[in-house]
Amino acid sequence: xxxVVIVGAGQAGSSAALKLRALGFSGDIILIGDEPIAPxxxxxxxxxxxxxxxxxxxxxxxxxxxxxxxxxxxRPGCRVDRILPHARRIETSTGxxxxxHLVLATGARPLQLDASIGGALGNVFLLRSLEDVDRIxxxxxxxxxxxxxxxxxxxxxxxxVAAQAGLQVTLVEMADRILKRVACAExxxxxxxxxxxxxxxxxxxxxxxxxxxxxxxxxxxxxxREDLATDLVVVGIGVKPDISLASGTGLDIxxxxxxxxxxxxxxxxxxxxxxxxxxxxxxxxxxxxSVPHAIEQAETVAANICGxxxxxxxxxxxxxxxxxxxxxxxxxxxxYDRVVVRQDSRPDVASHWYFxxxxxxxxxxxxxxxxxxxxxxMIEAGISPDPEAVRDPTTDLGSxxxxxxxxxxxxx
Ligand SMILES: Cc1cc2nc3c(=O)[nH]c(=O)nc-3n(C[C@H](O)[C@H](O)[C@H](O)COP(=O)(O)OP(=O)(O)OC[C@H]3O[C@@H](n4cnc5c(N)ncnc54)[C@H](O)[C@@H]3O)c2cc1C
Numbered sequence: 001x002x003x004v005v006i007v008g009a010g011q012a013g014s015s016a017a018l019k020l021r022a023l024g025f026s027g028d029i030i031l032i033g034d035e036p037i038a039p040x041x042x043x044x045x046x047x048x049x050x051x052x053x054x055x056x057x058x059x060x061x062x063x064x065x066x067x068x069x070x071x072x073x074x075r076p077g078c079r080v081d082r083i084l085p086h087a088r089r090i091e092t093s094t095g096x097x098x099x100x101h102l103v104l105a106t107g108a109r110p111l112q113l114d115a116s117i118g119g120a121l122g123n124v125f126l127l128r129s130l131e132d133v134d135r136i137x138x139x140x141x142x143x144x145x146x147x148x149x150x151x152x153x154x155x156x157x158x159x160x161v162a163a164q165a166g167l168q169v170t171l172v173e174m175a176d177r178i179l180k181r182v183a184c185a186e187x188x189x190x191x192x193x194x195x196x197x198x199x200x201x202x203x204x205x206x207x208x209x210x211x212x213x214x215x216x217x218x219x220x221x222x223x224x225r226e227d228l229a230t231d232l233v234v235v236g237i238g239v240k241p242d243i244s245l246a247s248g249t250g251l252d253i254x255x256x257x258x259x260x261x262x263x264x265x266x267x268x269x270x271x272x273x274x275x276x277x278x279x280x281x282x283x284x285x286x287x288x289x290s291v292p293h294a295i296e297q298a299e300t301v302a303a304n305i306c307g308x309x310x311x312x313x314x315x316x317x318x319x320x321x322x323x324x325x326x327x328x329x330x331x332x333x334x335x336y337d338r339v340v341v342r343q344d345s346r347p348d349v350a351s352h353w354y355f356x357x358x359x360x361x362x363x364x365x366x367x368x369x370x371x372x373x374x375x376x377x378m379i380e381a382g383i384s385p386d387p388e389a390v391r392d393p394t395t396d397l398g399s400x401x402x403x404x405x406x407x408x409x410x411x412x
Contacts, residue, residue: 002027004305005090005097007080007245008105009033011041012274012294014061016103019302021070027100029072032092034079035129038064043291045133046157046236047321051164052137056130083249085267101269101305104246104257105298108239108275108289113149118211123232127154128239136234142166144231147220149208151178153320155236156191159200160322162234169200170228174207181238183329184339186352187364191322194348198323241276241287254278256287261311263301271305273298281314286332290318315380316362324348328369330376331362340387342371351375353390360384374401381405 004020006013009031017031033039040059048054067074075094082091089098110126113119125136140146144167148159151173159171173180179188195202207223211233220228241256251265252258257272259265259279265272274294278287293314300312318329325348336354343350351371354362360383363375374397378385383404389395 002100003030003098004028004101004103005030005032005099006103006105007032007090008107008242008274008276009035009039009074009076010105010107010274010294011039011061011291012107012298013103013105014039015295015298016105016273016302017067017072017074018062018070019299020305021072023302023306025302025306029070030075030097030099031067031072032075032078032080034077034093035131036077037130038062038067038074038076040130041291042128043319045130046127046154047161049130050127050133050136050140050158050161056134059130080245083245083270085249085270088269099269101271103271103273103298103301103305104265104276105273105294106242106245106276109242110235110239111237113208113211113235113237117208118213118217119235121211121213122216123213124211124217125232125234127158127234127236136232139232140165140167144168145229146170147172147208147228147230147233148236149233150236150238151175151180151202151204152182152236152238153179155234156195156322157320158234158236159195159202160198163195163198163200164323170203171195171200172203172206172208172222174205174223176205178202178204182333183364184333184336184352184354186339186341187327187366190350190352190366191325194323194325239275239289241278243276246272246276254285258285262304262309263297263312264304271301273301279312279314281332286314288314288316290316292317315376317376325366326369328365328372329362330365330372331360331379333362333364336361338387340391342368342390342393344368344393353387355384355387358384370397374398377401378404 039061079093110128146162146167148155148171162169177188210221212219220230246257256278259272259277263271275289303310320327333354335356338355340353349367351365351368365372
């Protein structure tokens with residue numbers, strides 16, 4: 001009987017396993033993860049779960065019983081240490097296993113502050129896993145002084161939740177502005193103003209030079225020469241793809257495990273999906289860190305294991321929740337040369353449209369589901385609207401979409 005072994009029981013790993021069964025795959029499916037629980041959703045970790053508004057149980061992607069019902073052999077708390085590709089065998093913390101297909105869904109690991117500058121002090125936290133948040137929550141007490149390091153989406157979400165929970169929050173970002181790697185200056189300005197109104201202090205162009213404390217952190221020394229009395233630190237300075245298993249096997253690596261348009265790695269019988277893998281995308285090689293991508297790429301690989309020969313074409317979208325604002329992002333904003341701001345008359349409702357030349361590439365929509373939906377459809381269909389029509393808040397976007405219903409090549 002054909003056996004598929006999946007390493008990494010996260011969003012991508014569980015999606016691959018469930019899709020294999022949905023497609024009628026009747027062989028063995030073994031889903032191995034080194035975390036102690038069944039696959040769960042990470043996005044609420046820096047949102048509702050950190051705020052204490054949802055339970056660990058509610059984070060599970062599917063109930064544990066479903067894996068049993070689908071004859072998926074889920075093995076939490078098990079680590080895969082080595083791959084022997086010639087023998088098509090893996091070695092795990094609980095013994096070795098043979099495979100016909102091996103799917104690597106090992107995700108990403110958070111970057112840490114170096115121990116030499118105090119990164120290993122008590123009350124200095126990373127935020128990637130449920131265990132991480134369970135460690136943070138007891139320290140998340142109203143009135144305490146929190147330093148968030150990193151002004152990307154995770155850092156900003158933590159800052160928002162902390163401010164809502166009554167902590168005194170300072171966020172430092174080493175680059176000259178928040179969201180530098182992922183969004184335009186206009187989106188950064190929107191979120192900077194939102195946080196300032198809610199009492200979060202944001203220091204841009206400011207790095208942590210040293211954290212100090214005997215045991216837990218007490219002071220943070222910043223590059224702007226400020227010394228900040230601090231009770232806890234959450235570090236959100238990005239992630240790196242988890243390639244430890246793959247690189248030890250000799251798989252090609254290029255900003256993650258290198259896979260082709262079908263999800264195949266450079267080694268026969270081994271596939272790569274989700275945060276850990278980079279893939280070809282309209283002439284470039286990219287890596288995405290998002291739930292929709294993890295699901296869709298994993299489902300494509302499941303189909304290909306079943307013999308479909310399906311090409312994976314990413315349709316990037318993402319979201320972030322901060323205070324009362326839902327940000328929805330569609331498309332990829334690399335290589336833009338202009339941003340068109342569509343400002344609604346309602347407070348905090350706006351959308352930022354990224355153009356490269358005449359082409360619509362991406363949108364950031366804040367509390368503006370209509371702009372998001374219309375822009376997403378345009379991007380996926382390869383339609384580029386007149387920027388001035390988009391900018392005009394009286395333009396009906398639905399009618400604009402209909403009038404431009406010309407199908408061209410996608411815009412990514
Ligand atoms: C705090 C936070 C907030 C986020 N918010 C959003 C959001 O709002 N929207 C969005 O789209 N995305 C968000 N993301 C990103 C999203 O969660 C990830 O892109 C997604 O989880 C990737 O899924 P994955 O399966 O590739 O990796 P993961 O979910 O990281 O799963 C990989 C699993 O593999 C395990 N593993 C690694 N090596 C081994 C090994 N050798 N043996 C066994 N197991 C192993 C890991 O421990 C992990 O459990 C967020 C992420 C975080 C951390």
